[in-house]
Amino acid sequence: MQVTMTVNGREVSGDVEPRTLLVHFIRENLRLTGTHVGCETSYCGACTIQVDGNAVKSCTMLAVQADGATVKTVEGLADGDQLHAVQEGFWERHGLQCGYCTPGMLMSAASLLEQNASPSEDEIRHAIEGNLCRCTGYHNIVRSIEYAAAKLRGEEPAPPDWTLDFEGVS
Amino acid sequence: MYPRSFEYVAAASLDEALSALADNPGAKVMTGGMSLIPLMKLRLFSPSLVVDIGRVPGLDAIDDSGDQLAIGALVRHAATASSDAVKSGAAALAQAAALTGDVQVRNRGTTCGAIAHADIAADQTAAVLALGATMVAKSTSGEREIAAADFFVDTLTSALEPDEILVEVRVPKTGAGSGSAYGKLGRRGGQSDYAVAGAAAVVTMDGGNVAAASVALTGVGTKPTLAAGVAEALVGTDGSAEAVAGAAGRATEGVTVLEDLYGSEEYKSHLAQVYAARAINAAIAAAT
Numbered sequence: 001m002q003v004t005m006t007v008n009g010r011e012v013s014g015d016v017e018p019r020t021l022l023v024h025f026i027r028e029n030l031r032l033t034g035t036h037v038g039c040e041t042s043y044c045g046a047c048t049i050q051v052d053g054n055a056v057k058s059c060t061m062l063a064v065q066a067d068g069a070t071v072k073t074v075e076g077l078a079d080g081d082q083l084h085a086v087q088e089g090f091w092e093r094h095g096l097q098c099g100y101c102t103p104g105m106l107m108s109a110a111s112l113l114e115q116n117a118s119p120s121e122d123e124i125r126h127a128i129e130g131n132l133c134r135c136t137g138y139h140n141i142v143r144s145i146e147y148a149a150a151k152l153r154g155e156e157p158a159p160p161d162w163t164l165d166f167e168g169v170s
Numbered sequence: 171m172y173p174r175s176f177e178y179v180a181a182a183s184l185d186e187a188l189s190a191l192a193d194n195p196g197a198k199v200m201t202g203g204m205s206l207i208p209l210m211k212l213r214l215f216s217p218s219l220v221v222d223i224g225r226v227p228g229l230d231a232i233d234d235s236g237d238q239l240a241i242g243a244l245v246r247h248a249a250t251a252s253s254d255a256v257k258s259g260a261a262a263l264a265q266a267a268a269l270t271g272d273v274q275v276r277n278r279g280t281t282c283g284a285i286a287h288a289d290i291a292a293d294q295t296a297a298v299l300a301l302g303a304t305m306v307a308k309s310t311s312g313e314r315e316i317a318a319a320d321f322f323v324d325t326l327t328s329a330l331e332p333d334e335i336l337v338e339v340r341v342p343k344t345g346a347g348s349g350s351a352y353g354k355l356g357r358r359g360g361q362s363d364y365a366v367a368g369a370a371a372v373v374t375m376d377g378g379n380v381a382a383a384s385v386a387l388t389g390v391g392t393k394p395t396l397a398a399g400v401a402e403a404l405v406g407t408d409g410s411a412e413a414v415a416g417a418a419g420r421a422t423e424g425v426t427v428l429e430d431l432y433g434s435e436e437y438k439s440h441l442a443q444v445y446a447a448r449a450i451n452a453a454i455a456a457a458t
Contacts, residue, residue, distance in 0.1 A: 001178065018178030018220065019210075040171045042208055045274060054248075054277040060207045061278065064178055065224060108273065129362055130272025 008076030025063035045131030048104035055111035074103035095144030097135035173210035204279035247276035259343030262350035266293035299386035300370035349456025365389035367441035371449035399423035418447035
């Protein structure tokens with residue numbers, strides 16, 4: 001079946017089987033491999049993208065369901081070389097270790113901040129409930145999203161809550 | 171993980187979808203696909219034809235007709251959860267929708283879809299049961315109404331026929347002196363994920379006493395179930411914490427409690443009582 005959609009501002013088309021999952025269309029047809037395939041059972045959220053402005057799991061959506069839709073993937077977050085605030089936050093507050101969950105985390109975080117400019121820590125944790133990270137224990141991810149929220153509000157982000165004091169270390 | 175091959179039709183109208191279902195035994199209707207697609211990927215279910223009603227116009231509204239809310243087939247969990255009309259008129263359903271899946275699932279899945287899927291541990295099933303909702307099912311041969319109490323037949327089995335689509339859920343609004351609430355223990359702790367055990371309650375207070383009550387459980391048995399014994403024990407009491415705890419003790423009366431990966435029969439029976447009591451207390455607080 002022929003599908004046409006707008007992905008990161010670009011109109012794309014492809015010929016897919018009805019059973020083609022949206023994540024595979026994005027990764028294999030469009031060669032946008034930033035969107036990751038993790039659990040494939042809609043638990044882990046590594047495949048999170050935005051469809052018509054809402055965060056969804058692209059492993060649990062058929063490409064044919066996205067015909068005519070507006071899609072944004074992690075590749076669509078940055079503006080050229082200018083990182084999106086959530087990307088900057090994950091960089092500045094060490095919001096990743098292995099990086100596997102990161103594209104999904106970024107998309108969920110960006111979606112949250114589009115709807116709620118000043119989320120509480122509790123709201124942030126609930127907003128990433130559908131995204132699993134096996135490295136970080138979520139702490140720095142939450143701090144990263146708080147950093148991004150502050151940046152998007154035009155405020156100075158809180159300083160990091162770790163200290164790197166190497167004085168006296170021999 | 172790909173599903174087996176299937177034919178796909180994106181229905182442009184309800185009539186087109188109903189005809190496709192009637193003409194193709196083995197066809198399955200889909201809206202958000204949050205339950206169907208995982209089942210198909212795991213190859214636990216392989217329909218020959220998927221009839222996608224996700225683009226059918228006119229099914230995505232929550233209509234408030236004064237004493238009842240009509241929730242269309244395409245209303246997503248997120249919309250049910252955030253609707254002021256549902257939050258005030260059927261709080262248990264709004265709360266259950268807010269606790270369904272996660273953000274991404276709530277952005278795709280639909281209230282009607284979750285009800286039609288009839289998972290034993292779903293959230294909104296208990297809410298519509300306690301609220302005494304009516305399911306509106308359509309097929310090429312017409313429309314019929316099914317009371318929530320008759321709708322949930324067994325595990326993953328509803329009263330819908332294969333050629334029927336659940337086009338609307340009609341929920342009577344709780345009026346003055348009435349309140350409703352839903353709560354659960356989730357499989358991932360807190361209220362996250364499917365219910366290990368959950369309960370919805372609707373309570374009407376009159377002159378300081380419980381005049382009417384309805385309590386439904388999810389997660390504990392083979393289907394969402396009305397806890398008739400709890401309601402019976404509650405009506406006529408003053409709705410005090412002691413009265414509620416006593417009534418909630420009858421939560422699993424007549425229910426075959428299923429032991430599963432998330433808890434023993436004993437533990438889940440205990441949880442059913444705890445969450446029934448919490449839902450009733452919250453419903454009473456909302457009613458007064």
